[in-house]
Amino acid sequence: MTTKSSLLKILEKSSRKGLGRGNLGVLVARAGVGKTACLVHIALDKLLRNEKLVHASIQDSPEKVTSYYNVIFSELVQALNLTNPSDIKAQIDKNRMILAYLNQSFDLRRLKENLKNLSEKVAFVPDTIIVDGLDFSKVGVEMFEGFKKLAQEFKVEVWFSALSKGIPGDAKPQAIPAPADKFDSFFSIVIELQPTQSAVELSLLKDHDTTALLDEKVLLDPKTFLARG
Amino acid sequence: MAQDIHLLRNIGISAHIDAGKTTLTERVLYYTKRIHAVHEVKGKDGVGATMDSMDLERERGITIQSAATHCEWNGHTVNIIDTPGHVDFTIEVERALRVLDGSVLVLCAVGGVQSQSITVDRQMNRYKVPRLAFINKCDRSGASPYRVVDQLRQRLNHNAVLMEIPIGLEAEFKGVVDLVSMQAVYFEGAFGETLVTGEIPSHLRSEAKARREELLDAASMFSDELMEAIFEDQVTEDLIQKAVRKGTLLRQLTPVFLGSAYKNIGVQPLLDGLNQYLPSPGEIENSALDLDADAAEVVLSPDPQAPMVALAFKLEVTPYGQLTYLRVYQGSLRKGDELLNTRNRKRIKVGRLVMMHASEMEDTQQAEAGDIVALFGVDCFSGDTFTDGTVNYAMTSMRVPEPVVSLAVTPKDNKSSTQMSKAIHRFVREDPTFRSHVDQESGETIISGMGELHLEIYVERMRREFSAEVETGMPQVAYREAISRKADFNYTHKKQTGGSGQYGRVAGFMEPSEDQGYEFVNAVRGGAIPTEFIPAVEKGFHACLEKGLLLGFPILGMRITINDGASHSVDSSELAFRQAAMGAFRQAYMSAKPLLLEPIMKVAVECPSEFQGGVMASISQRRGMITSSAEDGVFTTVEAEVPLAEMFGYATTLRSLTQGKAEFTMEFSKYNKVPDSNAEELKKTFADRLKGGKK
Numbered sequence: 001m002t003t004k005s006s007l008l009k010i011l012e013k014s015s016r017k018g019l020g021r022g023n024l025g026v027l028v029a030r031a032g033v034g035k036t037a038c039l040v041h042i043a044l045d046k047l048l049r050n051e052k053l054v055h056a057s058i059q060d061s062p063e064k065v066t067s068y069y070n071v072i073f074s075e076l077v078q079a080l081n082l083t084n085p086s087d088i089k090a091q092i093d094k095n096r097m098i099l100a101y102l103n104q105s106f107d108l109r110r111l112k113e114n115l116k117n118l119s120e121k122v123a124f125v126p127d128t129i130i131v132d133g134l135d136f137s138k139v140g141v142e143m144f145e146g147f148k149k150l151a152q153e154f155k156v157e158v159w160f161s162a163l164s165k166g167i168p169g170d171a172k173p174q175a176i177p178a179p180a181d182k183f184d185s186f187f188s189i190v191i192e193l194q195p196t197q198s199a200v201e202l203s204l205l206k207d208h209d210t211t212a213l214l215d216e217k218v219l220l221d222p223k224t225f226l227a228r229g
Numbered sequence: 230m231a232q233d234i235h236l237l238r239n240i241g242i243s244a245h246i247d248a249g250k251t252t253l254t255e256r257v258l259y260y261t262k263r264i265h266a267v268h269e270v271k272g273k274d275g276v277g278a279t280m281d282s283m284d285l286e287r288e289r290g291i292t293i294q295s296a297a298t299h300c301e302w303n304g305h306t307v308n309i310i311d312t313p314g315h316v317d318f319t320i321e322v323e324r325a326l327r328v329l330d331g332s333v334l335v336l337c338a339v340g341g342v343q344s345q346s347i348t349v350d351r352q353m354n355r356y357k358v359p360r361l362a363f364i365n366k367c368d369r370s371g372a373s374p375y376r377v378v379d380q381l382r383q384r385l386n387h388n389a390v391l392m393e394i395p396i397g398l399e400a401e402f403k404g405v406v407d408l409v410s411m412q413a414v415y416f417e418g419a420f421g422e423t424l425v426t427g428e429i430p431s432h433l434r435s436e437a438k439a440r441r442e443e444l445l446d447a448a449s450m451f452s453d454e455l456m457e458a459i460f461e462d463q464v465t466e467d468l469i470q471k472a473v474r475k476g477t478l479l480r481q482l483t484p485v486f487l488g489s490a491y492k493n494i495g496v497q498p499l500l501d502g503l504n505q506y507l508p509s510p511g512e513i514e515n516s517a518l519d520l521d522a523d524a525a526e527v528v529l530s531p532d533p534q535a536p537m538v539a540l541a542f543k544l545e546v547t548p549y550g551q552l553t554y555l556r557v558y559q560g561s562l563r564k565g566d567e568l569l570n571t572r573n574r575k576r577i578k579v580g581r582l583v584m585m586h587a588s589e590m591e592d593t594q595q596a597e598a599g600d601i602v603a604l605f606g607v608d609c610f611s612g613d614t615f616t617d618g619t620v621n622y623a624m625t626s627m628r629v630p631e632p633v634v635s636l637a638v639t640p641k642d643n644k645s646s647t648q649m650s651k652a653i654h655r656f657v658r659e660d661p662t663f664r665s666h667v668d669q670e671s672g673e674t675i676i677s678g679m680g681e682l683h684l685e686i687y688v689e690r691m692r693r694e695f696s697a698e699v700e701t702g703m704p705q706v707a708y709r710e711a712i713s714r715k716a717d718f719n720y721t722h723k724k725q726t727g728g729s730g731q732y733g734r735v736a737g738f739m740e741p742s743e744d745q746g747y748e749f750v751n752a753v754r755g756g757a758i759p760t761e762f763i764p765a766v767e768k769g770f771h772a773c774l775e776k777g778l779l780l781g782f783p784i785l786g787m788r789i790t791i792n793d794g795a796s797h798s799v800d801s802s803e804l805a806f807r808q809a810a811m812g813a814f815r816q817a818y819m820s821a822k823p824l825l826l827e828p829i830m831k832v833a834v835e836c837p838s839e840f841q842g843g844v845m846a847s848i849s850q851r852r853g854m855i856t857s858s859a860e861d862g863v864f865t866t867v868e869a870e871v872p873l874a875e876m877f878g879y880a881t882t883l884r885s886l887t888q889g890k891a892e893f894t895m896e897f898s899k900y901n902k903v904p905d906s907n908a909e910e911l912k913k914t915f916a917d918r919l920k921g922g923k924k
Binding site for chain 1: 843
């Protein structure tokens with residue numbers, strides 16, 4: 001089961017039909033556009049495919065992250081008319097692990113340690129890691145080198161959200177907005193979210209090694225984050 | 230007790246189990262001249278602290294019941310509700326929090342913010358209680374109040390700000406520097422009753438200056454006046470206090486006081502702070518539900534002239550009879566008044582009205598909005614709302630969880646049997662999470678509650694307070710049954726052996742329902758079952774839900790629809806239809822594939838991060854599902870959902886696994902299906918038990 005009509009459409013249109021294990025992907029947007037909601041959509045899509053997922057939250061407590069999932073899930077239930085929501089919810093809860101790093105306690109070494117404990121002690125081996133709330137303006141290249149290694153070592157795909165600080169309309173079309181641009185080389189997929197008057201517009205800014213990027217944009221309903229039309 | 234409501238404080242003292250809140254309360258009562266001698270919790274003098282009014286609490290060194298007491302400090306009346314520290318007693322904590330306007334969070338300067346503090350703090354957030362923090366035990370070796378302040382900020386997300394800094398620490402702890410007045414305060418006399426102020430010791434001057442800057446920075450966020458005064462170097466004590474008060478009432482600032490209750494240091498400034506920074510009942514908005522207006526929410530006014538509304542938040546048995554603690558929210562209450570209990574519509578007369586001071590009492594003539602008083606000899610349950618009869622309000626109910634553990638109790642002799650019944654009757658009224666019933670098969674009395682310790686305490690109380698000697702069985706998990714598919718029934722109850730006959734036919738189906746309740750749908754058309762017998766049919770089905778046919782556990786989540794039936798003009802009766810419904814239930818139940826459900830607990834284990842792996846493994850071995858793991862500094866909190874049946878003895882496992890450095894809390898979360906392999910085992914155990922008679 002998948003959330004076929006969701007923002008995952010744009011990934012299906014990408015050259016490799018997704019991010020792929022061992023790779024890093026990022027959603028870039030200005031504050032308040034809905035990066036976390038979009039990440040949770042990506043996460044729910046994986047969870048509905050019965051894949052295992054780790055949600056690493058750099059700022060929010062597990063309660064807050066859980067409530068994000070619950071709200072978006074209940075919107076999906078309505079929008080997609082899902083039957084048996086409680087069984088699906090149980091499956092999601094079983095396949096999702098939230099790792100929170102409060103009060104600046106995040107470091108890669110700890111994340112790695114946590115992932116090791118999860119696989120060795122409770123046989124939880126994730127297929128995807130979502131990293132939400134990492135401040136790209138405060139980390140260096142070594143952070144993403146580390147993440148790239150981690151993605152390869154644990155054979156997972158890693159999705160980030162990044163706050164763009166550029167002035168809207170100022171950047172060149174299809175250029176990766178700052179500060180994520182500094183780490184461009186580490187990402188296999190870069191998606192930008194831009195609010196328009198009545199929707200959120202998604203565009204693919206980087207698609208693995210493809211130079212011929214799709215022009216096509218996907219419009220999302222700003223409330224449900226499902227594709228329009 | 231008519232007085233200015235602005236000079237009244239209803240305060241709770243909450244804390245982790247060993248943070249020393251009982252000792253602190255004892256000192257507060259001593260300084261406010263409510264008591265004239267000081268005893269310790271685990272007193273060598275055999276007297277014990279005054280607030281721990283039950284023997285058992287004295288012996289275990291923990292406070293179980295929230296005795297309310299009142300005292301006066303600097304022209305203010307302060308009602309103190311002592312709250313229990315153990316998580317099994319959270320209903321007591323929640324009840325206490327419901328009637329409080331402010332609270333003091335006591336933390337240990339050595340242990341700091343522990344998982345219990347987090348639980349208590351979370352509860353306070355739920356009830357929006359403004360609070361102060363008191364870092365106690367600064368005289369202990371390893372005391373580090375600055376670290377505790379950091380933990381308050383990081384782990385509890387408090388905007389904590391020091392109002393004082395310590396003069397010396399551990400064995401050298403002598404007093405505090407007040408950062409508002411910038412004076413050193415020492416506590417002299419046998420019990421620190423004499424305050425001596427002096428200059429700040431030279432080695433602490435720069436520290437004090439820096440910490441005062443922090444205080445001013447934090448406080449100025451709540452007062453433009455203070456902000457301006459800082460720029461103009463015109464800061465006054467009054468400006469600081471007003472700003473801190475504003476921040477505290479908004480729950481955006483937590484003033485932190487320091488001391489050692491045991492060594493009699495720092496308690497009086499805390500009392501001043503309590504008057505200064507915590508709200509009066511007039512500053513807190515409380516609401517009730519208007520039962521005459523479809524339970525619409527109404528805001529209560531602390532006006533003594535308005536219609537009276539009060540909540541019974543605690544019952545206590547004293548040698549003189551039942552004592553009911555009331556918090557008056559609106560209007561006033563006088564001796565001789567007639568009150569209406571809005572739960573059962575019964576009227577009661579206010580006989581004796583008293584103010585409590587731990588286990589002693591003082592008579593009073595009247596109480597007004599904001600007051601906490603006790604009534605004598607009133608028959609009610611805790612949680613009942615009383616009004617003067619002109620309004621029909623219910624105070625918003627508190628969340629009462631269903632009991633999850635049960636224990637068979639057998640009296641050792643006849644005298645104990647009577648006493649045990651008395652005790653149980655009492656406990657049920659006091660504590661909504663404590664239940665009792667007689668098992669029909671074994672004839673044993675079963676008590677149920679929220680955890681092993683919860684029930685142990687009641688068994689001890691039976692022994693001590695009621696002299697009932699009882700033997701207990703092994704704790705049992707409260708299993709439930711539920712059907713998993715739809716099943717039809719069509720049952721005719723027919724009896725014609727002498728006398729008048731019995732006849733009734735009931736047809737329809739049973740199916741699982743999403744919520745865990747019981748739903749009855751009458752879809753009978755054309756009078757196949759006469760309307761007057763429908764309630765009997767419903768009752769018949771309802772009676773069956775108490776005992777499922779799988780293993781005899783109560784049934785959750787079932788919808789029963791009846792759509793056909795038949796009756797006989799002479800032989801049909803209520804009894805016949807009741808029997809028909811019961812027959813129909815028996816006919817369909819097993820085809821509806823019943824499952825066994827077990828209580829799942831939400832467990833949070835807090836441990837130093839290096840034990841994360843071990844803790845995760847220990848949960849996994851107990852069929853637990855880990856939901857999250859949160860790192861915070863050197864600590865990790867692992868949250869999981871674990872079947873209660875697997876949690877017995879976990880405290881011991883955790884202790885040996887983490888060298889005693891981890892703690893856990895648990896509360897009921899939901900019922901889940903028992904996995905097939907475990908269900909088979911359970912079926913065998915229960916079948917053996919039935920064969921072998923009662924054990």
